[in-house]
Amino acid sequence: MIFLKGKTMKNVPSILKPRAKLRDRLRSAVRGQQALRDGRHKAQGGFTLGELLLVLVIIGVLAVVGFRSVQPIIISGRVQATATDMNSAIQRVVSAANAAGGGATVTYTGFATAQLIPFLSSSNMFRINGTVLNHRLSTGTTPTVTAAVGTPTTGAASSILNVTFNQVHDAACVDLTSLLQTAAVIVSVNGTSVKDSTAATPTVYNGVTASTNCTGGSTNTLVFSFQ
Secondary structure: OOEEOOEEHHHHHHHHHHHHHHHHHHHHHHHHHHHHHHHHHHHOOOOOHHHHHHHHHHHHHHHHHHHHHHHHHHHHHHHHHHHHHHHHHHHHHHHHHHHHOOOOOOOOOOOOHHHHHHHHOOOOOEEEEOOEEEEOOOOOOOOEEEEEEEOOOOOOOOOEEEEEEEEEEHHHHHHHHHHHOOOOOEEEEOOEEEEEOOOOOOEOOOHHHHHHHOOOOEEEEEEEEEO
């Protein structure tokens, strides 16, 4: 019989059992730590290129939708300054026409957009591109303001100046007619007269008619006639 520190060989397995259990526990702990590291690596894997592109597309769509919803508010906020600058320009144009006429009845012979531009050169509400005058009350690409000599319903030829705003957004349509109609003798919205103080039977400004004839989007043409 072989003895191992006072114990027989048949008792050896019982001696090694605690060691085997400890070894199993260590192996289990190692496997747990490995699984934890693997999980962390997976969690820190980041986004794929496809996921990043999808996020960028979503952000772009939201930005476009948000800007479109805010645009009418921005345009509406520009109406007062636009009307103020135009009224100021027209007052100076009338004074210049009076001076040129030597105090006689004002005539605008030969007056066009090119002659109006210098009176609006310091305005932030208009953009000047050579002989083209653009306003900022539109979402269109070429919203213009043009000036031309006109004839009132009754009166001498060339005695009024027609100023036309093209592609006016509906957010500015009614407000602009309301603000400029005080100085203008004739106002029309998309071809419909909403004021004519030069007619044999003068008509005063009608805001309801102006509102009714204003159409959605940057589709409105407003004409203001000044004497």
